[in-house]
Amino acid sequence: MKIRESIHRRVVATVIVLATLMGLSLTWLSGKAFFDGMDTIMVGSMIEAAHSTEVADGRPSSLMNFHVASRWQDMPEPIQRHLDQPIEPLELLINVDGLPLLEDPGDGYFATMVILADGSTRYVSREFHEYDKPNYEMKRIDPLLITIVSAIIILVLFMTLMKLSLKRVAQPVERLGQWAASLDQQSIQHEPPDFQFMELNRLAGLIRTSLTTIHQNVERKREFLQNASHELRTPISVLRTSSSLLRKISPDATPKQSAVLERIERASITMSDLTHTLLWLERESTEALPCADLALDRLIQQLADELAYLLKGKQVDVQLTTQSGTWKLPETVCRIIITNLIRNAFQHTASGQIWIVQHGLDVTITNPDSEVYDKELGFGLGLKLVDRLVEQYGWQCDRTEANQLHRTQIRFTGPITTADSAG
DSSP states (O other): OOOOOOHHHHHHHHHHHHHHHHHHHHHHHHHHHHHHHHHHHHHHHHHHHHHHOOOBTTBOEEETTEEEESSGGGSOHHHHHHSOOOOSTTOOEEEESSOTTTSOOOOEEEEEEEEOTTSOEEEEEEEEOGGGSOSSOOOOOOHHHHHHHHHHHHHHHHHHHHHHHHHHHHHHHHHHHHHHHTOOTTGGGSOOOOOSSHHHHHHHHHHHHHHHHHHHHHHHHHHHHHHHHHHHHHHHHHHHHHHHHHHHHOTTOOHHHHHHHHHHHHHHHHHHHHHHHHHHHTSOTTOOOOOEEEOHHHHHHHHHHHTGGGGTTSEEEEEEEOOOEEEEEOHHHHHHHHHHHHHHHHHTOSEEEEEEEEETTEEEEEEEOOSOOOOTTOOTTHHHHHHHHHHHHTOEEEEEEETTEEEEEEEOOOOEEEEOOOO
């Protein structure tokens, strides 16, 4: 299972890694500084011993446990066995048994070479042996244990303070998210609450400003479409009425005049469907419509007859199979969906056979695909509107293409009041 990314976890992990690296780095630096200081003290003492002791070849001398000689071969045998002869002046050679950081060291051997002011060379060494330790022990706690316990205490205090700080920051961020998720048309009019931090308050202001702008744009668009659709209804009605009247008063119209009149009638029907579609595209998705007894078979037959003009001049045969019955459904929504599906099939079929099958609440429309179809009266809102309405009402719509056939099946859900089979 993939762990979801979290700012809180990311910050905590980053701080822990940085704190660990910093602790290790400081521990290494402090240890290095300690041993470098000890080495400097040792070299200083060896220089002092070299200047304070008179030696000659074959006659080494000792001062405060420091062995001083003018030749390397005059150094004590353990020094020569454990260390190489120094080459560079004041280069401290060290050989210590054990790990000084983790335990008390065992035997230790130190040596260096000192050049005096007169140019003569002195070799100085010092030995430490485990048996040279005093036979009494000071009562003290292991320094390593003190270091580990101190590091754990500091890390716990650090993590506690960091968690408190993150919690103080996380709570306003969570409140910001809850406030943003609860914004609606009414609450967006009010000023955002105080989220304690300047950056969060600025972000809340940007969210409110952006959503307000989007809401205003949507409202202007919706208002424009509604006004335009309503304003178009009157001239469309006049156009359809006038075309019907013209056909009645001109029964002897020439074929050319009849063709023009048919185009006017088709255009008026299309414009009427378009205005209806625009109104529904801007309808509130949460608005519920009352359901009534709807006879799907009669509705499909009626719509197929009304849209039959789209098939004039085409070699297309429509096979209509329905089942009589009534169902509790929103008639306006069903009419819009079926209209758009039948219109799409009629317009996209140049020749062949179209099957419209209604069985209960299932409506299936199958038509052959064709690259040549009538674009004169088409508009691209039909299928978009169908998808939106189907999603809004929780219905099912499936589209498949196989064997050069386009098949659309929609299933309306609703309680059946009466139903009986019919061919």
